[in-house]
């Protein structure tokens with residue numbers, strides 16, 4: 001039996017349930033029109049500059065990509081005023097999480113993260129056979145940095161902080177983050193654990209009061225890794241490209257571990273162009289801010305409990321329906337949302353903020369479902 005050959009840590013794995021593509025749902029349900037509000041993509045689409053860069057580079061795809069992502073790192077270095085030696089790139093935040101696990105996690109290690117935070121951290125810990133230490137959230141569904149620092153012990157190798165958090169949309173303030181980093185205890189190796197600050201939704205959250213920019217903490221915290229992605233506000237989810245910042249020593253180990261051609265040629269060109277596209281960022285921030293205000297008003301009118309979000313998605317409570325049932329009913333109406341069972345939130349659903357007409361449609365269908 002092949003099972004006997006599979007690594008023990010992989011035996012208990014369930015496949016990651018991704019938001020289904022629009023075409024799949026159309027085919028499966030025989031629907032003509034489907035709106036995807038499931039995976040926190042940018043409803044305005046990709047940066048035009050990125051699309052132009054893809055077109056300009058399309059004939060070059062017979063070449064391997066630049067293994068070092070030189071031009072993309074230069075663009076990131078210029079944009080964030082950090083040396084290229086402090087920057088690494090990967091095939092999305094997903095690969096970054098896995099690379100960090102491969103570099104740092106041993107089976108005897110403990111990995112600390114918050115309940116109801118991005119599920120890929122737990123999967124990475126499990127993949128390496130490490131122990132996941134899951135810390136309850138505070139009231140209001142935010143990370144509890146004090147409890148997380150307390151949960152760090154002798155065996156703690158790494159701590160994940162998602163800021164803002166997916167799927168709750170909540171965030172921790174600059175003062176909280178500073179205190180957390182300062183209070184983090186040393187482990188049995190006589191060093192502080194690696195702190196991974198996942199800022200996948202940074203560009204949306206930076207509009208919030210007291211939201212911290214993780215890069216400000218890099219100098220004084222050599223064990224800090226901050227990472228972001230081109231999948232969200234830059235609209236390049238389909239190309240798979242993310243980037244991270246850390247001390248030269250950590251970047252060096254990640255560079256040694258990653259597959260040599262992890263960021264493909266078109267992704268590198270598109271991302272380097274997108275990072276220059278400040279107009280796309282501003283337009284997307286403006287849209288999401290205005291549409292969140294519209295959706296909050298509508299949720300309130302319909303008496304549907306929801307969490308205020310610093311990102312481009314909103315988590316709402318669909319009780320007495322279960323999230324899975326709500327998701328299925330919404331799907332039949334042609335709107336793809338995301339139920340939250342795997343986040344241990346069975347009565348909640350996450351929706352991505354769309355274009356105004358998409359949000360109006362969502363509210364119409366929401367009302368129809370809850371009033372039935």
Ligand SMILES: Cc1ncc(COP(=O)(O)O)c(C=O)c1O
Pocket residue numbers: 039040091092093094095118162165166198200228229230231237241242
């Ligand atoms: C909090 C968070 N981190 C990381 C990711 C990974 O994104 P990607 O692999 O597309 O860069 C996501 C995607 O949904 C996310 O929500």
